[in-house]
Amino acid sequence: MPNLTSSRLPFLALAALAISAVFGTTTHASPRAGDDVVFTYDAPDLSDDGDHVIWNWTVRNNNSHSVAHVVLTSKITPKVSVTRVSEGCEVQDSSTIRCTIPTLAAGASREGVIEADLPADLDGSVQISGRVTWQNPAAKSVTPENR
Template sequence: MAEVEFSYDPPEISEEGDTVTWTWRVVNNLPEAAEKVVLKHVIRPEIPITSVTGPSEIVGQGVRSQWETLAAGETAEGQIIAKLPEDVSGSMQISGRVTWKKS
């Protein structure tokens, strides 16, 4: 079944080891436009998000990306950049959830 889907590229750690960048993509695989598309991103453990690109904003400890309309077959992308605390250890995970309405 066709739907609106999203994916993340593997994270990129800066040469200095002080920031991590995730590149994300959302694609409308529906045969028609998708409206009110919202992609919510959450990083665990929580780390300071320093900047975002695309139609995104930092909301609390997460990021919200949204579009009024994504045409059939349209792809959008952006990045989330976060600061790595000096005492961070272990693994980190980014997850997302996308919602939309069919036009």
């Protein structure tokens, strides 16, 4: 277990502040008004010795219809050792995690977790950011039969 030194203690406060202050932004697959799939990261849970962090995330579909091919891409800077991710997620490299949700019903949400070990020689803060993309259902063709 790493020893907390005086240089590590300010890091813990900065990391908690920087990590908790970075929330996701929404990226729409379709520019139509009313599309709203959002995500958030909860304040991080930092281990007592400051060498492990857990981020909980939530993706929510605020649309009145289901969406498909929802992808939350999270990026951690600087690079860390990701130790665990939720089912449906994969670590692309030591700083990028991609979580895929095949479909998300109207009003539904999905929660997940990203865990990482922080290097002992880390100087500064750790940040997590992300974006979500999705596909809206195909619009129905208007024909004389379905008017």
